[in-house]
Amino acid sequence: AQTVTQSQPEMSVQEAETVTLSCTYDTSESDYYLFWYKQPPSRQMILVIRQEAYxxxxxxxxxxxxxxxxxAKSFSLKISDSQLGDAAMYFCAYRSYTNAGKSTFGDGTTLTVKP
Amino acid sequence: DAGITQSPRHKVTETGTPVTLRCHQTENHRYMYWYRQDPGHGLRLIHYSYGVKDTDKGEVSDGYSVSRSKTEDFLLTLESATSSQTSVYFCAIREAGAYEQYFGPGTRLTVT
Structure with missing residues (x-):
């Protein structure tokens, strides 16, 4: 089974600065997708970016x-020129290339943007 | 925005009662998924469907059942709700061969 680990429960960044969120995963598969999702207080899950493993x-x-x-099975997200609207929970996700595309999510990183 | 809705959006129920959550899509996508989200955790897969009447278990399926009799509807049933099933439930859809899942707005379920 795949696992996804986000080691930073909370991060903060000054507006206009750059921040990096970490994600590591474990899998025995060679083909897969990786995603970062943003979840603002509205709870809506928003796709930020995706990466194909190949x-x-x-x-x-x-x-x-x-x-x-x-x-290294590492997939970090860099946000440049941070904006107040970037404040949210960010989830890293792994999706199998096969197996009906089942996804595994990390526990999330809460990002605070300071004005 | 993908045409995906969930009903109800909020529900409070008592322990031991049956509960059914509905996910409805207008996109005709093949795959549908039910996840739950608990504080401090990401989304965990409960059940998924890869076609009408074709469903399978996810990582946290105990206590839940699903049905998909039409392409557009995917129902999640808690036969006898327990307090541990208090959570926010998300439905997602995905077209065959597509990268992205589209998520519904979520249903907040409280079991007292």
Whole structure:
């Protein structure tokens, strides 16, 4: 079974600064997807960024980028130029390439953005 | 936004009573999932469906059953609710071959 670990229950960042959220995972599969989701107080789950394991290039979406280290099974999220609206709970998730695409989520990191 | 709704959005029920939560989609997506989210935890998979009448268990399926008689509806039933099932329940959908799951707004269930 896959496991996903987020070792930082809480993080804070100053507005306009950069912050990195950590995620490690354990799997015996070679093909899979990794995701970062944002959950604001509204509870809505919002996809921030995804990474396919077969791609060596790190994914980037505007101010959000990842550092994907497949051998180390590490998948960190970097948020640049942090904004007040980035404050939320962030979840790292692993999804199997097969097996009906079942996902495993980490326990989350609460990000606070200070003005 | 993906067309996915959950009903009810909030429910308070007593221990031992049956409860059914409904997930409805208008996207005709193949896969549907039920998760629960508890404080300090991410989402944990309860059951999922890969087609009409095709369902399977997730990692926390004890005490829950599901049914999918139509593509658009995926029902989660607690046969006899317990206080440990107090949680926020999320439904998600995904098209075959697609990367992304789309999540519903969640249902907050309280079992007293």
């Amino acid at each position: 791609k060596q290039q790190n994914a980037t979406e505007n101010r959000f980028s990842v550092n994907f280290q497949k051998a």
